[in-house]
Amino acid sequence: MKEEDKQVIWLDYFDSSLSRAQGRRVPKSLSISNPRPEPFMDVLKKMNIEAQQFEARHPKRNNKKTFYIQAKRTLPKQQLLKKLAQSVRGIK
Numbered sequence: 001m002k003e004e005d006k007q008v009i010w011l012d013y014f015d016s017s018l019s020r021a022q023g024r025r026v027p028k029s030l031s032i033s034n035p036r037p038e039p040f041m042d043v044l045k046k047m048n049i050e051a052q053q054f055e056a057r058h059p060k061r062n063n064k065k066t067f068y069i070q071a072k073r074t075l076p077k078q079q080l081l082k083k084l085a086q087s088v089r090g091i092k
Contacts, residue, residue, distance in 0.1 A: 004031050005072060005073050006071075007073050007075075007077055008069070008070055009032060009040070009053075010066065010067075010068075011066055012035075012058050013030050013081055013086070014030075014035045015034070016028060016030060016031035016032055016057060016066070017033060023060055025078070026081055027085075030038055030089055032088065032089060036067075040069055041053055041069065043084055043087040043088055044069070050072040051070065051071040053067055053068070053069050053070075054069075054070065055067050056068055072078045
């Protein structure tokens, strides 16, 4: 069941090997190859945002397992994605 106070963040949103049409939601300049959940969880923890990670198959690409993060809704989704991408890009 969908929880209104949480938002789902698929790691595919940050994958540089995907096009926008395939599901990437951040600019190519902020995307990374083979995103892993650990750096994103670290950034969310530093931002004091409650989050949990899950392994699943993205509905558009059910042939490949990936991860998603369920985070407490604190910012508009696109704004949160951009902050996450900038922070993780700085870590790598």
